[in-house]
Amino acid sequence: MVILDGKKVSNDIKNEIKQQVDKMKGKGEKVPHLAAVIVGNDGASLTYVGSKVRACERVGFESTMVRMSNTTSEIELLDKIEELNQNDDIDGFIIQLPLPPQINTQKVLMAVDPSKDVDGFHPENFGKMALDMSTFIPATPFGILELLDRYGVETKGKHTVVIGRSHIVGRPMSILMGRKGFPGNSTVTLTHSHTKNITQITSQADIIISALGVPNFLKAEMVKDDVIIIDVGITRVPDDSSPKGYIITGDVDFTNVSKKASYITPVPGGVGPMTIAMLLKNTLLAREQRM
Amino acid sequence: MVILDGKKVSNDIKNEIKQQVDKMKGKGEKVPHLAAVIVGNDGASLTYVGSKVRACERVGFESTMVRMSNTTSEIELLDKIEELNQNDDIDGFIIQLPLPPQINTQKVLMAVDPSKDVDGFHPENFGKMALDMSTFIPATPFGILELLDRYGVETKGKHTVVIGRSHIVGRPMSILMGRKGFPGNSTVTLTHSHTKNITQITSQADIIISALGVPNFLKAEMVKDDVIIIDVGITRVPDDSSPKGYIITGDVDFTNVSKKASYITPVPGGVGPMTIAMLLKNTLLAREQRM
Numbered sequence: 261m262v263i264l265d266g267k268k269v270s271n272d273i274k275n276e277i278k279q280q281v282d283k284m285k286g287k288g289e290k291v292p293h294l295a296a297v298i299v300g301n302d303g304a305s306l307t308y309v310g311s312k313v314r315a316c317e318r319v320g321f322e323s324t325m326v327r328m329s330n331t332t333s334e335i336e337l338l339d340k341i342e343e344l345n346q347n348d349d350i351d352g353f354i355i356q357l358p359l360p361p362q363i364n365t366q367k368v369l370m371a372v373d374p375s376k377d378v379d380g381f382h383p384e385n386f387g388k389m390a391l392d393m394s395t396f397i398p399a400t401p402f403g404i405l406e407l408l409d410r411y412g413v414e415t416k417g418k419h420t421v422v423i424g425r426s427h428i429v430g431r432p433m434s435i436l437m438g439r440k441g442f443p444g445n446s447t448v449t450l451t452h453s454h455t456k457n458i459t460q461i462t463s464q465a466d467i468i469i470s471a472l473g474v475p476n477f478l479k480a481e482m483v484k485d486d487v488i489i490i491d492v493g494i495t496r497v498p499d500d501s502s503p504k505g506y507i508i509t510g511d512v513d514f515t516n517v518s519k520k521a522s523y524i525t526p527v528p529g530g531v532g533p534m535t536i537a538m539l540l541k542n543t544l545l546a547r548e549q550r551m
Numbered sequence: 552m553v554i555l556d557g558k559k560v561s562n563d564i565k566n567e568i569k570q571q572v573d574k575m576k577g578k579g580e581k582v583p584h585l586a587a588v589i590v591g592n593d594g595a596s597l598t599y600v601g602s603k604v605r606a607c608e609r610v611g612f613e614s615t616m617v618r619m620s621n622t623t624s625e626i627e628l629l630d631k632i633e634e635l636n637q638n639d640d641i642d643g644f645i646i647q648l649p650l651p652p653q654i655n656t657q658k659v660l661m662a663v664d665p666s667k668d669v670d671g672f673h674p675e676n677f678g679k680m681a682l683d684m685s686t687f688i689p690a691t692p693f694g695i696l697e698l699l700d701r702y703g704v705e706t707k708g709k710h711t712v713v714i715g716r717s718h719i720v721g722r723p724m725s726i727l728m729g730r731k732g733f734p735g736n737s738t739v740t741l742t743h744s745h746t747k748n749i750t751q752i753t754s755q756a757d758i759i760i761s762a763l764g765v766p767n768f769l770k771a772e773m774v775k776d777d778v779i780i781i782d783v784g785i786t787r788v789p790d791d792s793s794p795k796g797y798i799i800t801g802d803v804d805f806t807n808v809s810k811k812a813s814y815i816t817p818v819p820g821g822v823g824p825m826t827i828a829m830l831l832k833n834t835l836l837a838r839e840q841r842m
Contacts (some may be wrong), residue, residue, distance in 0.1 A: 387678030
């Protein structure tokens with residue numbers, strides 16, 4: 261059984277990006293510049309954006325955090341987005357979700373210039389992905405592809421079962437795993453809350469990508485021998501023995517499933533760390549496309 | 552066994568559209584106007600565009616056929632598209648495919664204003680579809696949804712197997728059948744040329760949508776009792792006894808599969824006639840959105 265070590269791979273990727281940025285600097289070129297817009301004071305959102313900014317520093321990117329108050333109107337946010345669209349110094353930017361209720365999230369994501377949409381959330385970029393065109397792939401799915409790629413996990417002709425149909429993980433993964441090329445060329449089944457006989461489906465899977473958010477949902481008796489497991493779940497489960505009072509738990513019963521798996525991602529340290537690395541990679545791509 | 556009669560349903564839809572157009576006329580409103588651009592002299596393309604123009608006449612739409620020579624340059628076509636984008640009288644338009652080799656199809660489809668893209672081929676519209684936003688759904692997938700809808704075929708919790716991952720049928724159908732709502736909420740498996748054990752997969756399907764283009768590919772022994780069959784295949788098979796010298800054949804061995812099926816589309820007269828009806832429906836939607 262091989263652990264797909266997202267912590268290690270994401271570090272490798274960051275080091276590679278840093279080397280490229282150092283080369284850019286050496287040639288006197290502009291370095292990539294990522295902006296992150298955060299509206300309100302949600303603790304988790306501030307933590308996420310903080311990690312993104314620190315990751316930028318580590319690889320030598322410029323970064324800008326745009327903080328807006330919780331009472332920001334939709335128009336004010338749209339004006340800010342237009343400013344970032346027009347600002348030639350900004351290569352890519354993200355709008356941290358969720359947004360306060362007075363703001364229409366769909367309208368906001370549609371306002372981001374697709375060429376700066378390093379989260380890959382604009383429908384034009386999502387459509388390009390589904391139509392096999394080059395584009396920004398959303399960071400978490402992109403990270404999963406990269407993990408499979410770096411470990412040389414064969415996906416062609418394999419039966420991939422995706423659990424959960426969210427816009428940011430399940431649906432894009434179901435599309436990406438069935439595209440031509442590598443990683444891809446899988447037969448893909450997308451399952452969700454209306455799926456019947458989930459065990460019958462997972463027990464036929466060569467690869468399972470679970471993005472459900474239900475701790476320890478996937479049990480050993482639901483998978484076959486040598487299955488490849490990608491666990492995207494990150495749920496905080498209360499735990500008095502932990503200093504934080506909770507532990508981060510995946511969708512997969514790791515202790516038992518890992519005994520049957522050929523490859524498996526741990527939680528934490530699997531898919532999670534890949535996400536920020538791929539956001540950096542998208543920002544680097546955005547810079548290169550603007551040269 | 553119920554035949555999903557696309558000929559009848561498409562006629563019903565055209566009649567409904569005609570009634571709406573008559574109302575528009577009665578109120579002195581502008582009627583929908585569809586333009587079709589055809590480059591070159593491909594016989595099949597001319598036939599298709601001719602059918603679309605006649606369908607417009609039947610429902611009372613205005614239509615314009617733009618014919619361009621086989622030697623048209625990419626720039627000339629892009630200029631024509633920009634003209635149609637700007638022309639306020641045109642509600643929607645299509646570029647008949649395939650295009651001659653000197654023209655980059657992707658670039659051309661990207662140039663169509665998404666609000667006039669009644670074929671639903673622009674990545675922005677494709678992405679909106681995949682992200683559950685309202686948009687123009689490509690005509691053939693839209694026609695299949697409409698058939699399932701009008702016959703009240705339950706899709707929720709059913710296992711739908713899609714055969715073929717083309718951009719215009721297989722991939723969008725795999726997305727649409729798994730979306731929230733009706734028709735949708737299916738567990739969806741997308742199969743293609745790299746799929747192993749296709750019979751094992753089709754024999755578990757409640758609904759099979761075949762868009763492979765291989766005559767009589769799907770045999771009775773590959774499906775279970777009461778399966779629902781949507782046959783998107785249209786292949787010309789030489790046949791001396793036919794006045795045209797060929798017959799149109801689907802992917803499904805209709806004679807034998809229909810004995811096991813609960814619902815099935817015939818070929819011809821199933822999915823095929825729905826396509827033009829849904830193009831008209833998209834054009835009507837485009838007009839309504841521009842009012």
